[in-house]
Amino acid sequence: MPPCEQSPTSCSAVQPSPCCGAASCPDSSAPASLAWFEAMIPHCLDYARAEHEGGRPIVGILCEFTPRELIFAAGAVPVCLCGGSADTIPAAEEDLPVLLCPLIKSTYGYHVQKSNPFLEMASLIVAEDTCDGKKKMYELMAETRPMHVLELPKRQGDAAAGAFWEAEIRRLIRELEIRFGVVITRERLREAVSLMNRERGLRRQLAALMQSKRPSLTGRELLRLKSSISGIPADLEHYEALLAALAGKEGPAERADRVRVLLTGVPLVHGVERVLDIIEESGGLVVCQESCTGVKPLLEDIDPDAPDLVAALAAKYFHLPCSIMTRNDARLDSLRELAREYRAECVIDLVWQGCLTYDVEGALVKRIANKELGVPCLRILTDYSPSDTARIAVRVQALFETVRQR
Secondary structure (H helix, E strand, O other), rough: HHHHHOOOOOOOHOEOOOOOOOOOOOOOOOOOOOOHHOOOOHHHHHHHHHHHOOOOOEEEOOOOOOOOOHHHHOEEEEOOOOOOHHHHHHHHHOOOOOOHHHHHHHHHHHHHOOOHHHHHHHEEEEEEEEHHHHHHHHHHHHOOOOOEEEOOOOOOOEEEEEEEHHHHHHHHHHHHHHHHHHOOHHHHHHHHHHHHHHHHHHHHHHHHHHOOOOOOOHHHHHHHHOOOEOOOHHHHHHHHHHHHHHOOOOOOOOHHHEEEEEEEEOOOOOOOOHHHHHHHHOOOEEEOOOOOOOOOOOOOOOOOOOOOOOHHHHHHHHHHOOOOOOOOOOHHHHHHEEEEHOOOOOHHHHHHEOHHHHHHHHHHHHHHHHHOOOOEEEEEEEEOOOHHHHHHEEEEEEEHHHHHHH
């Protein structure tokens, strides 16, 4: 039995596996709720299998633009399928360009190898055409898998673009209703909105702990506090327990001397935490993660009592400041605010090779950091391979030396 199919009750359940990405054994010295999330993938797999066997459809999602609320309201389970394993990339490169974004290639590699149990359970994949690489990859994947593509207009702040996006959201509602034979009522959607608001609120509170001079969590530990499946009752209970356990507590004294880093750029999906590890092993503390695996999707909730709940939901997701938006002023405004709230001493902008929108936007991020925030900025362009780890570490250490000399 592959490691990802073992029971998560023992350490052997969370060994590294090509099908589930890297994992590690829970640290016995960590709070119980923190240790729970170290076995996140096995827990999610157990949950998905139990729900699937009980008759609930599994719906794969590939970006934060897909509203999980709609999937919940349709009686299904939303599962993030973004690939975080370098092991699946060679299989993907049989069809996809070598220089394409590693996240896209890793995700497609799982599809080719049929090695992701979540993907194999999925009755539907909801895909968002955020970038050209993803859009064309979806065409290949859709040849053998049921897929619904959300067309995302890129003109943020444009009324016509917002109306088009709302129409796309309503089109997804019809797809879910027809495919799963359900009616997404206002009450069902309201319950789903309340569930996701609760999860976002708990994760915001955990992220806010990093504003302390001596945070009770490291950036790596905070990144671990996420799940491939939203709304799992046990996850929410552990978020609450961890907040209670850490209330009013400070971390070790040495954290006050670490360089406070705002990490922005591409998402750090499960298995590709290498750059964050380098930062914190080099004497930094990632106090804020602005990306899609950090606070970006948590900053706005939905009013469950809004007169038009679908319109309110569409607006929340259209506001996501992704680099595919033009102009993406919302991201720059968010960086300004977050850098001040978390007292960042420098900015590190992480870009995956082949992610052209984040790569180009890096010039704006550097300008904001240097000229407005008055802090140094380092752009790191890399992929899933560890071959440049030593070089990145040297650059990060040089950045921190610059900060300390100020």
